[in-house]
Amino acid sequence: MSDLLIATGERRAIFVGGKGGVGKTSVASSLALAHARRGSRVLVVSTDPAHNLGHLWETRVGDDAVTLWEGDEGRVDGVEIDPARTVDAHLSAVAETMTRLLPENLHRAARDHLESARDAPGTHEAAVLERVAETLEAGLDSYDLVVFDTAPSGHTLHLLAMPEQMTGWTEKLLANRDRSERYAVAYGSLGGTKDTSDRDAELRRMLLRRKARFSLMRDSLADPHRTGFVIVTVAEPMPIAESREVASQLAELGVPLIGVVANRLSPADLMPLRRSREDALLEALDLGAPITRIPLIDELIGLPSLERLASALA
Ligand SMILES: Nc1ncnc2c1ncn2[C@@H]1O[C@H](COP(=O)(O)OP(=O)(O)O)[C@@H](O)[C@H]1O
Ligand SMILES: [Mg+2]
Structure with missing residues (x-):
């Protein structure tokens, strides 16, 4: 088992973050699948307004959980958070x-x-956070692991800083x-x-x-035995620089970084030069958490390719 699988398996809630398009949804989904294959009940929650969880699993996913994969014991359920629904519900109650x-x-x-x-500014974010807290609370009751597929990094950190x-x-x-x-x-x-x-x-x-829900979330986020953040990046200068930034912000917030995924690495046989540049960048990267290297997998969509990615992560 990889360091990443061990570290995530020991926890109850994982936040997967990184720049847009680096592979957060793919990594969150295949991480969930890898754990479900080992018998865990896993909930994947997309908080990115640019949802693509349903697209990746080739299923309709919405604000209520749907089953994405089911084994003898384990399962993967998915949710795409719809902040507008939360705002509507809240405003009509008020x-x-x-x-x-x-x-x-x-x-x-x-x-x-x-x-x-x-x-008003903040209403939308407050609604996302409210649903994150709600889903975390409900998820911890019914699942072994809750994996949050988050919005691009800056936004997520802002949310993580908001429970207070x-x-x-x-x-x-x-x-x-x-x-x-x-x-x-x-x-x-x-x-x-x-x-x-x-x-x-x-x-x-x-x-x-x-x-009570926000207190639970705050306690949960600060508990290194219960929660962890995984940074997904590609081995290019800009995303790597942003990953360093995210890692230092996480340290400030007291949210434990438990793994880094270097995604979409070029094939060494077909693109040796490019790959050696990527390797050099990763060699020089020390964020205080182990780096898991994932190769480029073509046509990453649907269960078979998620299975391949899950094996690469495991
Ligand atoms: N290891 C990989 N190999 C090849 N394509 C990948 C890999 N990981 C992700 N992709 C592709 O990159 C694109 C962005 O991935 P996605 O997981 O949606 O990123 P994010 O959620 O960070 O925006 C998608 O088209 C996905 O299929
Ligand atoms: Mg995504």
Whole structure:
């Protein structure tokens, strides 16, 4: 077994990151397949807005998990996170509460405010993070391993750095809830319905649940025995430079880097010069984690080629 398979097999959640087009989805998928072949139940979660998980497996994949591969014991399920769905669900829950708590003449202003929140900077990212945390929580319950196929590196690191902020944000929401609950009680004593406070309690539970979810994610990310980051790169100067950058940001965030995959290496027999340049770049690369070398595999799509890549990784 390769270092990469051992290191990922010892953990519960793996984040696969790197520049766009280097092979994150291919590596995440075949890593999942390699573990599933050994009897693990694995969930692959694509968080990249440019999803290509379904394309690679030649199956329709969406916001709910579908089975991509099934063996006697192991299996691979896949999800492509749809942030728009999360934003919609969240905004309609908030809209419902606002409509209940606000007098009729303010409903329109409240709706306008929510509509502008839909496109506000950060809303989309917050929704992705919310789904990542939700999927991680549910995934840890039902799977042996959750593999996140993430968006290009900078974006992912930003998300990884956000749980703290999100927890803070949830706390603020909770504080606001406390206040509006008081209003609701006052309103209730003026003849409002009891139904309102029941639903408020429900909303409060939802917020607490969400807070717990982000705490779990933060704890999970910082736990080197439970979580690891795998950088995928190709052996070219720019992606290698970006990988160094990612590695140092991970170190700052306290997220353990457990492996580097050098993907799509040129065949030494057909392209000796090119390959020796690639080898030289990799020789000089020390990110503090073992490098797994993967050759160029032609026509990487569908199960047979994923099997080949899984063998190369294993
Ligand atoms: N080892 C490989 N050999 C040949 N083609 C590869 C290899 N790994 C990935 N590819 C191809 O490179 C392209 C990008 O891979 P993908 O996994 O989608 O990257 P990312 O998810 O990082 O954007 C795809 O067309 C894929 O088939
Ligand atoms: Mg991809």
